[in-house]
Amino acid sequence: MVKIPVLKSVTEANALLAEALRARFGQQDVLVLNIIASPGAGKTTLLERTIEKLNGELRLSVIEGDPTTSLDAERVAAAGVPVVQINTDGGCHLEARMIQAALEQLDVDDADVVIIENVGNLLCPTGWDLGEDAKVVVASLPEGDDKPLKYPMAFATAQAMVINKVDLEPYLPAKASVLRQNALLINPDLAVFEVSALTGQGLDGWVDWIREKLAEKREFQCTKCP
Amino acid sequence: MHEMSITQAMLDLALEHAEGHRITDIYLQVGRMSLIVPGSVEFYFEYLSQGTLAEGATLHFETVPIEITCLDCGRRADLSNLADEPPRTIMVEALARACQCGSKNLRLTGGTGFDMVSLEVRD
Numbered sequence: 001m002v003k004i005p006v007l008k009s010v011t012e013a014n015a016l017l018a019e020a021l022r023a024r025f026g027q028q029d030v031l032v033l034n035i036i037a038s039p040g041a042g043k044t045t046l047l048e049r050t051i052e053k054l055n056g057e058l059r060l061s062v063i064e065g066d067p068t069t070s071l072d073a074e075r076v077a078a079a080g081v082p083v084v085q086i087n088t089d090g091g092c093h094l095e096a097r098m099i100q101a102a103l104e105q106l107d108v109d110d111a112d113v114v115i116i117e118n119v120g121n122l123l124c125p126t127g128w129d130l131g132e133d134a135k136v137v138v139a140s141l142p143e144g145d146d147k148p149l150k151y152p153m154a155f156a157t158a159q160a161m162v163i164n165k166v167d168l169e170p171y172l173p174a175k176a177s178v179l180r181q182n183a184l185l186i187n188p189d190l191a192v193f194e195v196s197a198l199t200g201q202g203l204d205g206w207v208d209w210i211r212e213k214l215a216e217k218r219e220f221q222c223t224k225c226p
Numbered sequence: 227m228h229e230m231s232i233t234q235a236m237l238d239l240a241l242e243h244a245e246g247h248r249i250t251d252i253y254l255q256v257g258r259m260s261l262i263v264p265g266s267v268e269f270y271f272e273y274l275s276q277g278t279l280a281e282g283a284t285l286h287f288e289t290v291p292i293e294i295t296c297l298d299c300g301r302r303a304d305l306s307n308l309a310d311e312p313p314r315t316i317m318v319e320a321l322a323r324a325c326q327c328g329s330k331n332l333r334l335t336g337g338t339g340f341d342m343v344s345l346e347v348r349d
Contacts, residue, residue: 001250002349006243006342010236010254092228123261124228127340149318153261156334185321188331 014128017096021131031214032114034130036154037138039120042164044072045197046138051079053207058112063102065094065119082106093124096131112214122151133217134159141165141172145179152186160191162206167196233270239342240280247347249280257290257337258313293336294320298329
């Protein structure tokens with residue numbers, strides 16, 4: 001019997017590939033966001049509105065993850081940006097190897113921002129690094145204001161939280177202020193935006209955050225230039 | 227589904243390190259906030275390892291407690307003394323409390339991983 005020390009994360013193969021992707025995105029000065037939310041939280045609608053706000057100013061590309069269908073990719077394509085659909089065939093999250101494969105069909109050389117819409121799920125996607133600069137969690141008010149307590153890792157690993165569907169607050173028992181408070185308890189560093197992707201309310205703060213993250217990344221890159 | 231892909235990743239890592247030897251035991255550390263269910267990993271492992279050099283190997287799980295760190299004074303608390311409580315509840319309660327130094331600037335810093343410590347193989 002021989003004992004072999006390993007001392008590695010079980011998902012090390014994914015982490016190594018994600019780091020390679022991160023280096024590639026870094027060389028191209030592309031900001032990469034990994035959007036995580038429950039099914040129906042409004043990820044795709046938020047994407048459509050974000051594209052409307054930034055199109056013409058920044059070059060966006062989108063990678064769509066869904067168990068099946070290309071319905072979301074069709075919506076994003078209609079909004080006028082390059083998009084690739086990944087179908088996981090029932091798989092509950094995206095992995096770095098899927099992003100690598102998607103990049104064969106998506107030219108990101110000229111992109112400023114790549115937005116990855118993960119599979120609708122608040123659990124599994126948090127454990128798989130895709131080479132992103134930031135995870136963004138979208139939580140919609142009709143889901144309830146206790147989601148950060150039930151699914152803490154989605155909020156603990158994110159840099160920003162978009163509270164969506166705040167226009168429905170008058171009709172719901174859930175409160176945006178409570179959702180915000182619960183999320184900040186899990187992760188005090190979260191940037192929080194209260195929006196309605198449907199009405200457009202509050203979206204300016206969110207798109208400003210994307211601009212700032214891109215500027216931060218490019219500034220960081222430049223200080224390392226020879 | 228979640229554990230199936232993570233179990234495949236674990237099996238691949240084990241086979242890579244075993245370098246062609248038959249694996250008898252795999253020692254794993256599971257963070258209490260890792261969202262990994264050991265019973266589910268065992269279930270998928272039995273299926274996924276069929277026909278590989280890891281077929282029939284025993285999985286050993288060691289639980290790693292949740293760790294909270296105070297960013298102001300650097301004090302770390304591991305919540306292992308509360309091991310019987312549901313992990314999400316104890317984490318939320320710990321984060322809601324202040325550190326002994328009075329700070330509420332607390333972060334979750336441990337107990338989120340799923341790591342392979344070692345393997346045992348036959349010569």
